[in-house]
Amino acid sequence: MRVHHHPDCATLMAYASGTLSEALTMVVACHVAWCPQCQRELRCHEETGGAIIDRMEAVPVKPGCLDAVLQRIDAECREARARDCAPELAGEAHRMGLPRPLCRLLGRSLDQLAWRRIAPGVAVYRINLARGARGRLMLMRIASGKALPRHGHSAGEMTMVLRGAYRDEVGRFAMGDIADLGHDIEHKPVTDSGADCICLIGSERPWRLRGLLRLVQPILRL
Amino acid sequence: MTDSIKQFQGNGRLQDEMAALVARIAKGDREAFATLFNYYAPRLKSFMLRRSADPETAEELVQETMLAVWNRASSFSPAKGSVTTWIYTIARNLRIDRLRRQPAQTFYDIDDFDEPSAEPSTEERLIQNESEAQIASAIEALPKEQLDVISLSYVDDLSQSEIAERLDVPLGTVKSRMRLAYQKLRDALGGQS
Ligand SMILES: [Zn+2]
Numbered sequence: 001m002r003v004h005h006h007p008d009c010a011t012l013m014a015y016a017s018g019t020l021s022e023a024l025t026m027v028v029a030c031h032v033a034w035c036p037q038c039q040r041e042l043r044c045h046e047e048t049g050g051a052i053i054d055r056m057e058a059v060p061v062k063p064g065c066l067d068a069v070l071q072r073i074d075a076e077c078r079e080a081r082a083r084d085c086a087p088e089l090a091g092e093a094h095r096m097g098l099p100r101p102l103c104r105l106l107g108r109s110l111d112q113l114a115w116r117r118i119a120p121g122v123a124v125y126r127i128n129l130a131r132g133a134r135g136r137l138m139l140m141r142i143a144s145g146k147a148l149p150r151h152g153h154s155a156g157e158m159t160m161v162l163r164g165a166y167r168d169e170v171g172r173f174a175m176g177d178i179a180d181l182g183h184d185i186e187h188k189p190v191t192d193s194g195a196d197c198i199c200l201i202g203s204e205r206p207w208r209l210r211g212l213l214r215l216v217q218p219i220l221r222l
Numbered sequence: 223m224t225d226s227i228k229q230f231q232g233n234g235r236l237q238d239e240m241a242a243l244v245a246r247i248a249k250g251d252r253e254a255f256a257t258l259f260n261y262y263a264p265r266l267k268s269f270m271l272r273r274s275a276d277p278e279t280a281e282e283l284v285q286e287t288m289l290a291v292w293n294r295a296s297s298f299s300p301a302k303g304s305v306t307t308w309i310y311t312i313a314r315n316l317r318i319d320r321l322r323r324q325p326a327q328t329f330y331d332i333d334d335f336d337e338p339s340a341e342p343s344t345e346e347r348l349i350q351n352e353s354e355a356q357i358a359s360a361i362e363a364l365p366k367e368q369l370d371v372i373s374l375s376y377v378d379d380l381s382q383s384e385i386a387e388r389l390d391v392p393l394g395t396v397k398s399r400m401r402l403a404y405q406k407l408r409d410a411l412g413g414q415s
Binding site: 008009013018020022043044045046047048053054057060062065068069070072076 | 255262264265266267269284289292309311313317321358372381397407
């Protein structure tokens with residue numbers, strides 16, 4: 001896969017430091033799973049985090065801390081130790097054509113989801129995040145040859161293409177590409193492949209359904 | 223041991239020592255685990271405390287992190303990064319999962335990518351150690367305003383807009399300071415891309 005659009009480096013740094021909201025973290029994690037370039041960049045940001053741990057002033061732990069951990073080691077069954085489901089999940093994610101983090105979250109392929117049609121050619125699926133997680137996550141499926149009306153984005157929104165492609169003023173976004181646009185860009189996306197375009201959309205703020213309805217309203221009138 | 227660890231710090235050999243400890247831990251060596259614990263637990267506690275955990279929670283998260291280190295020692299590969307970075311990612315993820323009160327496992331761990339995991343050659347190890355020493359000194363060399371932004375993000379766990387608020391500068395300024403800082407850190411790693 002050739003990825004052309006990557007998250008802003010400040011976004012990757014926020015991801016590495018753990019300060020990005022869970023919804024955006026998910027979108028970035030999905031991109032990173034498919035993008036070797038960002039895997040390397042991210043590693044570099046995480047090295048910064050590691051170097052910062054080394055710089056931390058040491059605060060003594062309670063006297064019994066090590067013993068407590070050793071006791072928990074004894075208590076846990078041995079098989080828990082080698083627990084590593086990563087390779088299995090990798091295969092499953094590959095079969096489903098999903099990035100690993102999303103595969104873990106959805107547990108099934110994009111075609112098996114209960115899509116909700118909100119306009120001709122447009123369907124959405126809202127992904128539930130853990131209680132206490134920040135932000136909102138949604139999948140949007142736009143039929144081939146469909147254009148969305150021109151619209152802006154609020155700060156803290158990111159879109160990643162999972163399947164198909166779309167084109168807008170910024171360029172062409174295909175599988176794996178991420179649009180980390182910021183709030184000052186308006187665009188008018190048009191699907192740009194023979195197939196449906198499915199995107200993962202993360203938003204930092206609670207989902208503004210009204211905004212979403214406004215987005216599809218012109219389509220409803222078509 | 224603590225003294226010898228201190229001595230190695232900064233010349234890149236600390237992480238070599240640490241990687242050797244993790245290899246022993248993977249084989250069930252508790253003495254090696256205690257040594258690693260004595261170095262990292264107090265730093266992790268400090269890290270958790272700065273990230274606004276109360277002392278009780280900080281101590282719990284230190285335990286959880288070190289337990290994960292024990293359980294996953296065999297999946298650690300020096301080719302993918304330093305021990306410190308590995309432990310950092312474990313601590314970061316556990317803390318986030320704790321905040322959510324649910325194991326959502328959104329994050330990739332450093333050992334969770336589809337990358338070749340062959341043992342590094344001596345040469346690769348040297349390069350790796352080199353780059354850790356370089357990133358450490360690059361952090362020291364950052365201008366104060368860039369270092370502030372980096373530590374507020376990594377240590378104090380503030381989002382970019384919170385940092386902007388704290389420093390009373392526009393969000394764009396925070397972003398550009400982060401980019402500048404990152405550029406320097408990346409240059410320190412030899413501009414690998
Ligand atoms: Zn990328």
